[in-house]
Amino acid sequence: MSAHLPGFALRYRRQTARHELQAAVPKGAVTHLHVPDEDAKAHLVTAVLKGRCEPGEELELFGESAAELARPRRKQLLARVGAVSPIVGLITNLNAWENIALPAAYHGSPPLAQVATLAHEVLAAFGADARQFLARIPDELGTLERKMAAFVRSLVAAPELMVFDALEDGLSYAECRHVARFESEYRARQPQGTVLYVDTREES
Amino acid sequence: MFQPLREIEGGIQLSLYVAARAPRLRVAPIFESFLRQVYFTGVTAATGVMLRACGLGVIIIAVMMDMLDADVDLAVKILLLLVFREVGPLAAAVVVILRTGTAVSAELAMMRVSGQTRALRYLGIDLYDYLVLPRVAGITLATAALTLYVQFLAVLGGLALSPFVIEASFTELTDRLFDLFAPVDFYYSVVKSLLFGFAIAACCCWHGLNPPDLTQNAVPKAVTRAVTQSAMLVLLINAVFAYLVFGILFFGLVKAHV
Numbered sequence: 001m002s003a004h005l006p007g008f009a010l011r012y013r014r015q016t017a018r019h020e021l022q023a024a025v026p027k028g029a030v031t032h033l034h035v036p037d038e039d040a041k042a043h044l045v046t047a048v049l050k051g052r053c054e055p056g057e058e059l060e061l062f063g064e065s066a067a068e069l070a071r072p073r074r075k076q077l078l079a080r081v082g083a084v085s086p087i088v089g090l091i092t093n094l095n096a097w098e099n100i101a102l103p104a105a106y107h108g109s110p111p112l113a114q115v116a117t118l119a120h121e122v123l124a125a126f127g128a129d130a131r132q133f134l135a136r137i138p139d140e141l142g143t144l145e146r147k148m149a150a151f152v153r154s155l156v157a158a159p160e161l162m163v164f165d166a167l168e169d170g171l172s173y174a175e176c177r178h179v180a181r182f183e184s185e186y187r188a189r190q191p192q193g194t195v196l197y198v199d200t201r202e203e204s
Numbered sequence: 205m206f207q208p209l210r211e212i213e214g215g216i217q218l219s220l221y222v223a224a225r226a227p228r229l230r231v232a233p234i235f236e237s238f239l240r241q242v243y244f245t246g247v248t249a250a251t252g253v254m255l256r257a258c259g260l261g262v263i264i265i266a267v268m269m270d271m272l273d274a275d276v277d278l279a280v281k282i283l284l285l286l287v288f289r290e291v292g293p294l295a296a297a298v299v300v301i302l303r304t305g306t307a308v309s310a311e312l313a314m315m316r317v318s319g320q321t322r323a324l325r326y327l328g329i330d331l332y333d334y335l336v337l338p339r340v341a342g343i344t345l346a347t348a349a350l351t352l353y354v355q356f357l358a359v360l361g362g363l364a365l366s367p368f369v370i371e372a373s374f375t376e377l378t379d380r381l382f383d384l385f386a387p388v389d390f391y392y393s394v395v396k397s398l399l400f401g402f403a404i405a406a407c408c409c410w411h412g413l414n415p416p417d418l419t420q421n422a423v424p425k426a427v428t429r430a431v432t433q434s435a436m437l438v439l440l441i442n443a444v445f446a447y448l449v450f451g452i453l454f455f456g457l458v459k460a461h462v
Binding site: 049050075078079083087088089090091092093098102103105106107108153 | 231232233234311314315318319320322323324326327328329334
């Protein structure tokens with residue numbers, strides 16, 4: 001387990017008539033956050049992905065309040081956040097490789113050769129045949145495979161904060177053991193990175 | 205009540221945005237999307253329109269020549285004025301609306317409804333850059349290319365049939381066609397078809413990205429609106445062009461030789 005770094009990667013607070021949700025995610029830590037319902041989860045994940053909050057919400061990303069962020073600064077901070085979430089699904093008319101490479105190709109970095117190497121490494125670690133996997137469109141992929149593609153796509157940007165939203169939803173017990181390894185794969189590439197698991201289930 | 209105004213405003217904004225962002229076509233995934241659109245709209249449609257375009261020229265020339273008891277001069281004038289200038293671009297525009305307009309509006313509406321446009325935004329990808337610009341640029345270019353192709357085939361079909369209807373050889377008709385053909389015929393069709401393509405693409409992209417609601421039922425509604433309005437826009441542009449070229453504004457200034 002990595003040592004915590006000073007400060008917080010994420011702080012979030014939301015006050016509603018029914019409940020108050022507060023979350024503080026220390027840098028470098030692995031945090032499991034169980035939120036009361038789907039609505040609360042969607043608000044939290046959306047706020048983090050947008051770097052913006054609605055009335056009744058407060059958000060701090062890497063020590064900076066989202067309310068005071070100028071657009072370029074918000075963009076810079078959001079580049080440090082990655083997510084595997086149903087909110088950031090795959091594009092259905094692109095195959096897995098095009099989905100994974102799209103942000104890198106659009107933003108011009110990292111080089112596509114590097115993206116290809118990363119994709120092959122990660123998929124091989126999960127026992128997938130990268131060549132076949134990458135050629136398939138999302139409709140030809142199972143739930144686990146879609147999550148793997150989304151995970152690889154997130155890894156490409158080397159995010160400092162990785163949000164795993166409802167990671168085990170729709171997966172069998174055996175598949176859950178696969179996604180449990182996402183964290184170690186992320187850690188192997190971002191030893192100082194922060195991991196946040198969000199779900200709506202009660203802790204067992 | 206304000207929906208039509210909102211649609212006009214949205215369409216104009218989208219068009220201006222696309223025009224201003226044209227240099228972004230150099231970005232790799234945008235350029236790939238542009239090439240895919242050109243291929244889908246221009247290349248794959250070409251084989252499908254081959255027979256129809258030839259048939260169009262044949263039918264028009266057969267009916268007109270029979271009705272007007274035409275000679276060589278009139279036959280070639282019909283080919284140039286009617287088939288080349290008017291029917292060719294309109295036929296190509298109809299093909300583009302039916303094949304590409306429906307596909308683009310349905311695809312974008314589906315992406316919007318299923319949250320894929322939101323996913324793109326979260327990945328830092330500008331929707332208009334990635335989805336709209338390559339489609340508008342690709343459809344515009346491909347419509348112009350398809351128009352030239354349809355015109356060529358329709359005129360060829362008309363020329364091939366004419367010797368069976370009137371007493372003139374294919375060579376005679378072709379020679380006369382080249383005598384009467386003026387550059388304005390070419391520019392007129394190219395500019396008009398570029399405008400047709402741009403209007404169809406902008407209209408279909410706008411409706412695709414702005415479905416009436418975010419349910420599955422909104423997809424066919426968006427497609428219907430896109431197709432209907434695209435067709436109206438094409439007819440409007442055609443009317444304006446006809447007025448500009450044959451009407452009082454340029455009459456005598458840009459006068460065709462026929």
